[in-house]
Amino acid sequence: MAARSYGQYCGVTTAVELIGERWALLIVRDLLVGPRRYTDLRRGLPRIPTNILSTRLKELQEGGVVRRVPLSNCGLVYELTPYGRSIEPIMLALGRWGFQAMGDPEPGDVITADSLTMALHTAFRADRAVDAEYELHVGDVALRASVREGELRVAQIAPPAPPVGGSLPDAEPDAVIVAGPGIRRLIGGEVTPAEALAADIVAVVRGEASLLDSFAATFHIAASGVPSPEHE
Amino acid sequence: MAARSYGQYCGVTTAVELIGERWALLIVRDLLVGPRRYTDLRRGLPRIPTNILSTRLKELQEGGVVRRVPLSNCGLVYELTPYGRSIEPIMLALGRWGFQAMGDPEPGDVITADSLTMALHTAFRADRAVDAEYELHVGDVALRASVREGELRVAQIAPPAPPVGGSLPDAEPDAVIVAGPGIRRLIGGEVTPAEALAADIVAVVRGEASLLDSFAATFHIAASGVPSPEHE
């Protein structure tokens, strides 16, 4: 029996041995957004030590969760295997579960492009979705979220986008929404869109302010049971 | 920012900080089966150090996942809060995901009553369920699984059950199934019930052997994508 094995013959235990080590699930979260290079993963996980990142990538490969793919031109990327990708619904559900217990950010907490992308998918309600194109800015992260026919697609926008003529791939968004971490309160339904605007939690800097209602309907995480009554 | 925080403001990260520490999710798994005393948890997690168990229980309480309840007569139990219980569908899905990657047991691996109970729930297919009463023995564990109207109830049977007249709560089961860890191959569909009987993977020691077909239809985990092509 491996040294750090839990010593149980059980599906949950096997899962935890595959993706339960420290940082492993966050690596998988970022890879669910798309294939990433070693350096991309480092940027998306600012506090991960580099030796831990390479150790985890090796372990995830041995577990059949992640695959290493050389790029045709140069370099290489890590990507999920089909088996690794099949964890997506679990990741989304886990994100919703954790969302209920999120308080306000601790000093030093960051919001990364991949985590916000995943959070949008987590909060996406296909049944209530209103078709629209949003540009969303939270902290340093800028995303383009396209809601079309009940489907969500999220693309990351490079922050210092130099406006070189002709290379802009997207049409103008219907609304440009600028927010901070307090956007959690809007998605969680703690505040209405009107209250969020009034309290400066979010701002609609382009497009009609009413599109914030569509946004709040499309991206919503209901407090299912009890979020977490007593906290430390 | 807490010392061992991941430093990200994200639902998945929050979830991992709540239930991602070593052993934590296995404690939650056992508590999903029912409230448990400290000693019960120790028995269900034979390799957990006792200081880790008490540390995790404290952390899970601070996170609002677990609650400590004094018993009316004597002693106390740990139980999940409503928020903690709301992780059940995720746990079941994770058990199915991990099941795909289970190989054969390592030497020293055990099967516990709570993990097998959870595994039955994990593998239960309400849509294909056939009503029946099973008594299932795997290793030292004995379970009573009742399938009624598409619902599953599992009770644990004390192994040395002294046959004191009148105190038996259940009627006779339709079938008594005795198996080893190889029962995974039956649930995973790697072998048919007939093959499992022929290979001595399982035995029906009471009741009609054809009930093993019902069992295999009721408890099944299909290989969704690729289980895990390459393994270490």
Place this chain on the structure above:
DNA sequence: CCGGATCCGAATCGATACTG
């Protein structure tokens, strides 16, 4: 710059012993 490997102090984990 990319993709790591190496080194080392700090924190955590695991095993055992002990206690109210």
Place this chain on the structure above:
DNA sequence: CAGTATCGATTCGGATCCGG
């Protein structure tokens, strides 16, 4: 029964270094 105390073994975190 329900933990706490102790201590060596591991792992983690932070920093630096290195080959392409």
